[in-house]
Amino acid sequence: GSSLSFMREQLLDNNNCVLGILNATGDNGQSYQNREFGAAVCHAMNEWQLHEWLLPEPRLKGSIVVPYEDAEAAVAEIELYAGNPYFVQVLMLSRTSEPPGQKRYWKVYEAAAAAGLPVGVHAFGFGGYPVSGGGWPSYYIEDMVGHAQSSQSFLTSMVIEGVFERVPNLRLVLIEAGFAQVPSLAWRLDKIRNRLKVETPHLKRLPSEYIHDHVWLTTQPMEEPANRAHVLDAIDWIGWDRLLFATDYPHWDYDDPAHVLPMPLAEQKKRDFFLNNAVALYRPK
16 A cells, blocks of 8 residues: 555556545544644655655645644645645545534635635544544444444534535535435435524525535445445435545555446446546646
8 A cells, every 4th residue: 555656556557547536544643632743744744645656646646634623734734735736635534623614623624715625524533532422332343334424423514514605615525434325414404404594594505505516425435235226316316426436545445446336327427437527626737
């Protein structure tokens, strides 16, 4: 996973890839409780991406790793790389210290939107609290399944706190938490919001409308029902133009582009799914 030459051989060249977005997760400084140290590690990660991956390989674009728990430091990191053609996204993690729609994070979203960059939210992160609503899980599988729950909580907070109303040009990408849970979440938000309009006068539209207009989702890990064609129902609601193919490379269970789709698709829809949607969103130069 740390070898660019091997990545070229195994993934980029073998699959005729022309655009790949890097998400530098793991021990990247974003969740460090020592905020100054975390900001320094985030900056080091960005410089490492730039010099070890992006400059040598023009098919790759980077995500700006920001210390989002310190909004001022995060804004400074965004502004440092804003306009740099090698970076096309601001990276956050889904498990923040507080609900991500709250005011302490607004400057991060405003800076990303001002720079014309989507905010990608990758699964994982550590905000100092248990990763479930009832405490710490016993098994890693609970943590893995919980990525979808963390993603739903993240999106719910962004919608209900009015972030998309406040930052109307903000684009949000939910990464590595699946996607089939989003339609049911949107339906539930719409139903309950219709009964509780009085407490959210700052929302001018239905939650599902904000989700349709501002949110993109990645395919990894793609849900696989017994009848694999049923996954099309979720994609149809989300919109084929809002779905981005993701590999999760170099993890051992990454999705091979040759085998990821559960059914045959028209050639144009396949091109949109694998490439054109990402090009339209990230606008690589």
